[in-house]
Amino acid sequence: MxxxxxxxxxxxxxxxxxxxxxxxxxxxxxxxxxxxxxxxxxxxxxxxxxxxxxxxxxxxxxxxxxxxxxxxxxxxxxxxxxxxxxxxxxxxxxxxxxxxxxxxxxxxxxxxxxxxxxxxxxxxxxxxxxxxxxxxHETTSAEPETEPTTYAPDPLAREESPLVDLETVEDALERDAVFVDTRERHEFEEARLPGAVRFDWREVVDDETRRLKPESELEALLSEYGITPDREIVLYCNTARRISHTYVVLRALGYEHVAFYEGSLTEWLATDGDIETGESR
The missing domain is CATH 3.40.250.10 (Rhodanese-like domain)
Known part of the structure; x- marks a missing residue:
């Protein structure tokens, strides 16, 4: 990792x-x-x-x-x-x-x-x-002493950002991209992007330790869903919170071709994008 x-x-x-x-x-x-x-x-x-x-x-x-x-x-x-x-x-x-x-x-x-x-x-x-x-490890209730700074951000240019817009997602649907829906089963079955696979973001977490599963186990798990480093991957959920965790995990595993659909299903439905419904694995 x-x-x-x-x-x-x-x-x-x-x-x-x-x-x-x-x-x-x-x-x-x-x-x-x-x-x-x-x-x-x-x-x-x-x-x-x-x-x-x-x-x-x-x-x-x-x-x-x-x-x-x-x-x-x-x-x-x-x-x-x-x-x-x-x-x-x-x-x-x-x-x-x-x-x-x-x-x-x-x-x-x-x-x-x-x-x-x-x-x-x-x-x-x-x-x-x-x-x-x-x-x-120890915890504390004491607040640290901090000195305010003048923070100067340097936002990523659009072409450098992992965040993708509606048009980019529409284009990716025409390619061999893997669309990964990180929501729960009932949400996925109610509405999802065409061809998407459901991969609940919590599957990467060990319930007992509350930490990520071992790297080899994560790679095998992701591979079962076709989420492999050689594929173009597009992540989405409802409002782009849950995909944040999956995005970070994939980056930690060395995945390089991961797009982050910030608008997610909320934007997709609002623009009358095509959807699939019904049962899934």
Whole structure:
């Protein structure tokens, strides 16, 4: 599993220890080592405050980086709003960000996708979630001291972005692309894109450990559905939240041809796109 995409709790714990040892030796004028690991907790604020969080984590709740008004594309918050969020949290463009939630990583994966789209080079998903972290590592209720930054995003150009629009999806339907629907069975059977395969995003998660299944097991599982690295893959769900997790997992496995349909089925139905219905495997 590519550690530049997904990191284990032990990886994060080791880097926190290293930074505690080095922060005074390599500090800038604000007392920070730069660049460094910045941890983002995307749970609700009451969970961050009341239940506790990973030491050093800042709170950026899911609703704060999601905007249903399509100010940018789909439910992206807009480049200025996202820059303000990260700047207020003391994050700089050259920091390594590790995001987590307590829902197997699906909300944190949306943060990862958003940060990548706005040009943050090094943003990673914590393998597992807060509950997985809490089994072997300490938590805290203390908020870290942060110094606000002026965060300057560098959004990806359209041709560099994994996000694809309706026209691109229509074109892909004419090719040998694999359309992957990450929703639940009843949603899939009610309406889906033509020829799509259903791959519930939670299938990659081990229910006991709350972490991702072993890499070899994931590759075999994906292959059963025809989701292989040599194919063009188009991901969709309803509002592009659940596909964020699948997208990050595929990137961590080295898949290179993965398109992210931001409009997903919500846009497809609104534009009277062709659908299939009925039972599936």
């Amino acid at each position: 590519d550690e530049t995409v997904v990191v284990t709790p032990n990886w994060l714990a080791a880097h926190l220890e290293d930074e505690d040892e080095d922060e005074h030796e390599n500090a800038d004028e604000h007392g920070h080592e730069d660049p460094q690991v910045r941890i983002v907790d995307v749970r609700d604020a009451w969970e961050y405050d009341g239940i506790g969080h990973v030491p050093g984590a800042v709170s950026i709740p899911f609703d704060s980086y999601r905007d249903e008004t399509d100010v940018d594309r789909g439910t992206l918050p807009g480049v200025d709003a996202f820059a303000t969020l990260l700047g207020d949290a003391g994050i700089s463009p050259d920091d390594t960000i590790v995001a987590y939630d307590d829902t197997h990583g699906v909300f944190a994966a949306r943060f990862v996708l958003t940060a990548l789209e706005y040009g943050h080079d090094d943003v990673r998903l914590l393998d597992g979630d807060f509950s997985a972290w809490n089994r072997d």
